[in-house]
Amino acid sequence: MSQPAPLPLVESLFDAPLPASGIAWLDAARHENRAAFAAGGLPDTRVEAWKYTALRALGQRRFARGDDGATSRVVAASTFALPGVDGPRLVFVNGVFRADLSALDALPAGLTLQPLSQVLHDDAEPLRFVLSRPALIGDTREVGDVFTRINAASAAEGVMLRVAAGVKVAAPVQLVFVGAVADVELAWHLRNVIELGKGAKLSLIEQHVSDAEPAQLATVVSDIELREGAQLHHTVLQNVAIATSLMRRSSVRLHARAHAMLHALELGGALVRHDLRAELVGDGARFDTRGVFMPHGRQHIDTQLAIRHQALNTTSTSTWRGVANDRARGVFRGAIVVAPGADGSDASLSNKNLLLSPSAEIDTKPELEIYADEVKAAHGATVGQLDERSLFYLRSRGIPLAEARALLTAAFCRAVLDDLPNEALREHLSGLLVAQLPA
Known part of the structure; x- marks a missing residue:
């Protein structure tokens, strides 16, 4: 039996040469992830994790990898200016670091903020564990895994952010990812590594913005580690252009008494998906999320939230709102797992949604699995009108x-x-x- 022809998206991703780092373990990991993507391809709606998000239209597109003109694309500072945010800043345009738009002078002591390419050039070995993880992690249908593989195979740039133990960074740090108008339809990929040391404190502002009319595909994968007693306040604003497909995966790992608070606004894009995973691996860790997704027109915004309590007396609270208008579609999955031995955990999740037109749709799926004793847990979801x-x-x-x-x-x-x-x-x-x- 003949094999089906590969989708145009798959062909275009494979036509592009892999970035060559000259680092043996990193180049091997990129080839392994490309091979894993080739073997699995794009999931369809028969895969539970993608039941409400079809990739057929995206699979028919072709994207060029890399933008040779990214370093000279005109991007006005007003594109990413935010009131109350005036501190260190790292800016990427079409996946390329822009020193002229960034603000890296006079960084406070204990804060390291660099483009990933610079770290790989200077000393890549400390990142070996993060960047060379196996291409296949558990079930090959794992949520968001296909775009994680694409990113692991293709990303040569991103953010390296570290806060030293005990350091409390006063000003918010701003990470800006801009999609700028280019001559062709582009695919670009960024990998972010963020670590807060023991007792460190940071406010982080993450922006995804664009004015790009030609369609773009962007993948952004972030690994965030909070050591014992660290505190992170993370605000995410996603307002990309209507022709953009944006696939993000964020993994947050919290050690003892660490606390992460996330506020997220999902407003733009044609097809947007964010897989947000948190592991509470230390006693007394806490993870709080607040979010709004508001698709309109023909937009499709998909949020996948998975929280795993793995230690004693951990806490998570999640409050999400969805509003869909016109023929837009929103998807929200909130999954909480309280693992064996995670006694004393306290978890709550609420997702309330509004439909502002008869043709709008929101699919919500709360999930709760408890394998421990003395646990408080609650979850709920609603979809309705005003x-x-x-x-x-x-x-x-x-x-x-x-x-x-x-x-x-x-x-x-x-x-x-x-x-x-x-x-x-x-x-x-x-x-x-x-x-x-x-x-």
Whole structure:
């Protein structure tokens, strides 16, 4: 029996030569991951992890790897300027580091912030464990694994961020990933390695923005490690162009008494997926997430959240809101596992969603598995429309219908931003949510 012809996306990724580092173990890992991707291909909707996110249209596209003009693409500073954020900054345009747009002068003592390419050039050995993990990890249908393989095979650039033990970085650190207009449809890939030492503290702002009209495919994989007692406040703003397909995977590992807080806004893109995984491996670790996804038009935004409690007295709270309009589709999966021996764990997950048009769709799937004793756990999900009684009340006070709908929807979404400590940034993000609402 003849083999089916490879999809154009697969062909275009294989036509591009792999980046050559001259580091034997890294080049071997890239070849292994490309071979694993070739063997598995793109998943279809029969695979549970991709049940609600079809890749057929993406699979028919071809992308050129790398942008020779990325170093000279004009990107206005206003593209990534944020109120209340004025500190160290690392900027990448179409997957290429831009020193002229970054702010790396006078970094505070104990903070290391470099492009990954520089670290690989100077001394790659400390990254060997992270960058040379086996291509096949567990089940080959693992959530997001196909794009992790693509990234592991192709990424030659990214972020290296370390905070030394005991260091508390005062100003927020900003990571900016820009998709700029190019002559062809591009694929670019970034790998980020972030580590906070024992007792360290950091506020991290991650932005994904673009003005690219030709379609782009971007993959971003981040490994985040929080050592004992470390604290990370992580804010993610994703507002890429409507022609962009953005695939991200973030793995967070928390040791004893470490605490990570994530606020996420997912607003842009044609096809956007974020696989967010957290492992609470130390006693007393805590992981909190707050997020909003708001697709409109024909957008498809998919958030996959997986939290695993593996130690004593760990805590996780997750509050997510979804709003879909027009013919858009949102997907949310929230999975919590309390492993054997993780006694005293406290886990809660809530996902509430609004449909603003008859053709919009949101698929939500909360999951809870408990294999330990003395555990507190709760999860829930809802999908519905705006409350008619609240609309009636506002209209009875003379507020037009469209304005009343916008007020209620904005209040529904803003609930996830209430505990964002940076007031100026909080107001800015709230304004972006309002701007995304239908007129």
